[in-house]
Amino acid sequence: MSMVIKIVKILLVVGLLGVIGWVAVKQLRYKGMKRLRVGKEEVWVEVRDTDEERQLGLSGREGLKEDEGMLFVFEKAGRHGFWMKEMRFDLDFVFIKDNQVVELMVEVKAPRLDEAPRSIRPTQEVEMVLEVNSGWVDDNSIKLDDVVSLTK
Numbered sequence: 001m002s003m004v005i006k007i008v009k010i011l012l013v014v015g016l017l018g019v020i021g022w023v024a025v026k027q028l029r030y031k032g033m034k035r036l037r038v039g040k041e042e043v044w045v046e047v048r049d050t051d052e053e054r055q056l057g058l059s060g061r062e063g064l065k066e067d068e069g070m071l072f073v074f075e076k077a078g079r080h081g082f083w084m085k086e087m088r089f090d091l092d093f094v095f096i097k098d099n100q101v102v103e104l105m106v107e108v109k110a111p112r113l114d115e116a117p118r119s120i121r122p123t124q125e126v127e128m129v130l131e132v133n134s135g136w137v138d139d140n141s142i143k144l145d146d147v148v149s150l151t152k
Contacts, residue, residue: 036071036130038094038101039146043132045071058131059086069132071150077125084110085117090134094142095122101146102126107134 033044044067048054054072058064074080077097087110095103103122111117122129128148136142 035151037149037151038142041140043069045069047071049073063089064133069130072129077127079121082120083117092132092134092137094130095126096128096148097126099148101144104137106137
C-alpha cells in the first residue's frame with residue numbers, strides 16, 4: 001500500500017473521530033434541555049415547571065450561553081412575578097400565552113450589589129415566560145404575536 005493511501009486513511013479516521021467527538025460534546029452540553037422555537041428563531045432552554053425550580057431560576061449564575069435560555073412553565077395562566085434576587089447579568093423577558101408572544105420586556109438590568117432586587121411582572125396573564133440574555137430579543141427580531149413551540 002502506498003504512503004499516500006495510508007495518509008488518506010489516517011486523515012479519514014481522524015476526521016471521523018473529530019466529528020463523533022463534536023457530536024458527543026454537543027449532546028452533553030444540551031443534555032436535559034429542550035429546543036424552543038420563537039418566531040423563526042430557536043433557543044435551547046432549561047424548562048422550569050415546579051415551584052422549587054421556578055423559585056431558583058437563574059439566581060447566582062454567571063450567565064447564559066448565547067443560544068440558551070430558561071423557560072418557566074406554569075400550570076395556570078397568571079401575572080407571575082419574577083424576583084431578580086442574586087441575578088448577575090441583564091435579561092430579556094418573553095411572555096407567552098396560547099403559544100404566542102404577548103409581551104416583551106427587554107434589557108432588564110440585574111440589580112447592583114447595593115440595590116434591592118426588583119420584581120418583574122407581565123401586564124397580563126401568561127402561561128410561560130422565557131428568560132434570555134439581554135439583547136437576544138432585538139438580535140433575533142422577536143416580536144409580539146410570534147408563534148412559540150417546543151421542538152424537542
